[in-house]
Amino acid sequence: MQTSRRNFMRIAGGSAILLAASSCTSGPGYPDPRLPWRSAETEVDPMRFALAHALLAPNPHNRQPWMVDLRSPTKAVLYCDPAKDIPHTDPFDRQITIGLGCFLELFTMAAATQGYRAELELFPEGSDQVTLDNRPIAKLELHLDDNIQSDPLFAQVFARRTNRNVYTEQKPNSADLNQIIGSNNNIRTGYAISDAKINPLRALAAEAARIEFETPRTYMESVHLMRIGSHEIAANPDGISLEGPAMGLLKKIGIVTREKLADPTSSAFKQGLKQYQQAAESAAAFVWIITPDNSREQQIAAGRAYIRQNLAATELGLSMHPLSQALQEYPEMAEMLEQVHDLTNSSGQRLQMFARLGYAKAKQPAPRFPLSAKIISHGKT
Numbered sequence: 046m047q048t049s050r051r052n053f054m055r056i057a058g059g060s061a062i063l064l065a066a067s068s069c070t071s072g073p074g075y076p077d078p079r080l081p082w083r084s085a086e087t088e089v090d091p092m093r094f095a096l097a098h099a100l101l102a103p104n105p106h107n108r109q110p111w112m113v114d115l116r117s118p119t120k121a122v123l124y125c126d127p128a129k130d131i132p133h134t135d136p137f138d139r140q141i142t143i144g145l146g147c148f149l150e151l152f153t154m155a156a157a158t159q160g161y162r163a164e165l166e167l168f169p170e171g172s173d174q175v176t177l178d179n180r181p182i183a184k185l186e187l188h189l190d191d192n193i194q195s196d197p198l199f200a201q202v203f204a205r206r207t208n209r210n211v212y213t214e215q216k217p218n219s220a221d222l223n224q225i226i227g228s229n230n231n232i233r234t235g236y237a238i239s240d241a242k243i244n245p246l247r248a249l250a251a252e253a254a255r256i257e258f259e260t261p262r263t264y265m266e267s268v269h270l271m272r273i274g275s276h277e278i279a280a281n282p283d284g285i286s287l288e289g290p291a292m293g294l295l296k297k298i299g300i301v302t303r304e305k306l307a308d309p310t311s312s313a314f315k316q317g318l319k320q321y322q323q324a325a326e327s328a329a330a331f332v333w334i335i336t337p338d339n340s341r342e343q344q345i346a347a348g349r350a351y352i353r354q355n356l357a358a359t360e361l362g363l364s365m366h367p368l369s370q371a372l373q374e375y376p377e378m379a380e381m382l383e384q385v386h387d388l389t390n391s392s393g394q395r396l397q398m399f400a401r402l403g404y405a406k407a408k409q410p411a412p413r414f415p416l417s418a419k420i421i422s423h424g425k426t
């Protein structure tokens with residue numbers, strides 16, 4: 046029963062991805078795909094304010110899987126859009142759930158700055174370990190609370206990024222790393238900073254990237270989600286943005302096209318893999334998050350911890366970039382998954398997030414769908 050539902054979700058998700066990819070060239074749906082980064086603060090209704098900040102959360106492949114049933118200015122229900130899954134690289138929706146955890150932490154922080162305590166009831170109708178189904182992720186309620194304090198990390202929400210640039214050789218100091226991993230004190234975290242520890246992790250991250258790129262079904266999942274140039278990004282402000290001043294031209298003259306990117310013999314493919322590996326190998330440090338088990342609740346907790354680490358790094362002027370390839374659950378990656386658990390001393394538990402840290406050139410914010418695109422119904426009581 047569960048398996049057949051999972052298969053159905055995969056098929057549904059897969060065709061949604063294809064539809065999204067084929068609709069890429071169909072006109073400017075969202076002419077300013079970064080507007081949500083500027084408009085969140087203008088929301089006056091407390092629930093919309095908290096949600097408009099929450100949707101700036103990091104999330105795998107920028108799928109933005111959240112869907113919100115807005116019930117009132119203080120009540121809503123969060124769902125996961127099954128069409129936003131990434132079935133080959135995230136076969137059990139583990140990463141998608143972590144992204145929803147990031148969303149819920151930002152939601153809670155944004156509510157607190159408005160004087161509201163966010164009450165979250167996770168998985169009120171239960172959950173499935175194999176797939177996120179159509180049951181709610183969380184019931185959200187806001188309560189005015191005179192004792193609520195705003196969180197200092199909230200000041201970093203608009204500056205936070207996932208930075209995929211090559212990092213400089215400058216190492217963060219261990220006080221900074223302790224501050225980052227200590228930004229959440231009830232979850233197990235770790236870091237590596239010495240050459241002896243980071244070199245094997247750099248090599249592992251680069252090798253895991255090679256496996257994902259050279260496994261056709263996992264790589265093609267990314268290709269379908271690539272948005273090449275500003276027109277495609279405006280049509281679908283999600284997925285993997287390939288942009289820059291020359292991108293429109295490179296696409297026009299046929300150097301960077303979806304077909305070229307899909308061809309492992311093309312220079313576009315080779316360049317893409319090389320860039321990802323060079324980025325991984327430039328890690329100045331690594332940080333990670335481990336949970337005692339792999340339940341949905343622990344995946345949410347890992348997401349809540351990850352966004353706090355990302356915000357703490359931002360406060361310290363450090364860039365951060367998750368490298369999830371080795372953590373993924375498919376047969377070709379099994380050996381890497383075991384190795385990354387060994388190297389982070391997390392064997393027997395679940396390594397949920399693994400990210401590089403360092404100093405890098407700044408990066409612009411990633412595109413987002415606006416809140417209006419994520420609301421599934423209005424006015425119910």
Ligand SMILES: Cc1cc2nc3c(=O)[nH]c(=O)nc-3n(C[C@H](O)[C@H](O)[C@H](O)COP(=O)(O)O)c2cc1C
Pocket residue numbers: 101102103104105106107140141143144147205206207208209284366367368369370410411
């Ligand atoms: C669970 C999870 C896994 C992620 N894994 C990767 C990854 O392997 N490689 C990568 O480049 N980005 C990864 N990211 C970062 C997302 O791609 C990024 O959050 C998204 O594109 C939105 O960009 P932003 O964080 O700059 O807002 C991951 C994020 C999350 C929450």
